[in-house]
Amino acid sequence: MKEVLAACRRTWRRLDVRRTDARAMAAELEADLAAAESDGTSAGAYVGNDPHGFALEWASARGLIRTRVALVSTVLAGVLGVIPGAVCALFVAYGMSSEAFAETFGSPEQLGDTSVMTYTPPSWLLLGLYTLGAVFAYVGALAVVSAWLSWRLDQARSRTLHYLLLGMPFGTAAAIFIAIVFAWTRDFSTDISVVGADAVVATAVFVSCIAALRLAAVRRERIALVLAGGGSG
């Protein structure tokens, strides 16, 4: 019985059911499970072999599942998904100007009395890497947001992903454009402070995009729920 109750409580917590409602449902279920067990019916048999689905269906039927904005956590999930792709691209872009890279791929250049190996990456290559990073960031953001909202049993998950899928390319394009403009104003410097600031600017645009799309998705979901006569805001 304890396992079934714990599973239900976990589900209601993930669904963000209000504590008072969750406590009331748990108390009702506990009393009924105790009565069923005294009649020889196990808790598992009583609620079925899927306590999570049972708890979800019950809360949904009572209209206790709220469509949360969860803006901070959703944006954080998106940023988390962005990081691997963006960092990889930045490392490559920054690494191309390193001494080690110049030693391998550079050409000798006379500087005063000494000859040093130098390598200046072409702009098209840097732009390509930035674009590749944005693509990875896009896919990564979608994947992590999807996983996070799925774990939270979020009511607006599908709509959020749909909005992100369609809207993020524009946000990504805006982030790339602004990052390029920023880099251009700094002569495409690969100085760590410039590259870092560029990443912050691009991330800020991306974050704003995710936040705006999430807000729009939740708002639309709430309207759809009201029209369908179910759920609570």
Added chain:
Amino acid sequence: MHRMTPAYERTSQLLRGVLDVCLLAVILDEPAYGYEMTRRLSARGLDVVGEGSIYPVLGRLERDGLVEPFQQPSDGGPPRKYYRVTPRGRSALERWRQEWNQTRSAIDAVLSPRETER
């Protein structure tokens, strides 16, 4: 626990469609808590219903204002949540009974051996 045979599945599906009516009927005269309702259903031959499935149905009935919950002291334990039928629920039950009778008559006519032999 019942084995999930095709016949059992079909019966369960049928009952799920009318479970709200049955729940209203078993608490019409005397309020009950969830498990007590399953006992009453079972006493009338509906033990095939998965007990847990009554809670979402009760939730919908409560949300639609067809039943109302209230707390009642229990023997030795904390107060239990009981459900009773509201006036709106009585009207709904009466309407659903008529719908069920019409549907049952129609299905009986279709499934009648005399009809199928023709």
